[in-house]
Amino acid sequence: MSNFEQACRPVIFKHTDPDIPYWGKGSSFLIANARAHYWVTASHVLSRIGGTAQALRIFPSDYSRISLPFNEKYTITRGLAADEEHKDVLVLRIDLDEFDTSGDAPLVALDIEQGVLIAEELALGSELMVIGYPSESNFVDYDAQKIKNTRSVLRAVYQGLSISDHCHKLKFETSVQLESFDGLSGSPIFHLLPKVSSGQELLFPLLVGMLLRGTASSATAHFVSANVIVNLITAGESNA
DSSP states (O other): OHHHHTTEEEOOEEOSSTTSOEEOOOEEEEEEOSSOEEEEEOHHHHHTTTOOTTTBOOOSSTTOOSOOOEEEEEEOOOOSOTTOGGGOOEEEEEOHHHHHHHOOSOOOOEETTTSBOOGGGOOTTOEEEEEEOOGGGOEEETTTTEEEOOOEEEEEEEEEEOSSTTEEEEEEOOSOOOSOOTTOTTOEEEEEEEEEETTEEEEEEEEEEEEEEEETTTTEEEEEEHHHHHHHHHHHHHHO
């Protein structure tokens, strides 16, 4: 599971003050198809804290010191309707040519051609797994000039449709105690599908969506279906 978790990345930015190495909060993940690799998060992760795509420093693994280069941005045009929460998606395409030249770690990504189960196909009560970086687990080590992000794996169960189009609800049932869900926006959500391989039953993670918002007091969160993310990438590729 460790290699799989490497595809789940914290959202950090380069600071304008040279004495402060990085800043930021939020969660994200890396996905890929046969044509390209992409970085995905919720758009508000950047907009609500004043972060920019140019200042992003997304590292391909916990051990990398060289951040990922990007060469294309995909978003969904927002309107004025109240049910457009599903449009809160930001996708950046990774510049693989530049990464092949400068990258210092393997690029681990989730395969969206083989590893997606759209949330609309989930049954009520299905077990889910959320992987993200809650803000209360972040720590800036000024002496070492590093920001330390602790990845949390949280169990949840599917609760059905949300009030917004293409969005769904889950309820956390986990031993990890969080005072706030701050920082979990952009977290990938998975359903573990049992499969038998060589006579042994294994759990195969399928991406079902991305967390948008939630409250620790209710232990409830809302997420957008993976179908929206896949369709956004398909549309972006067709217009490239």
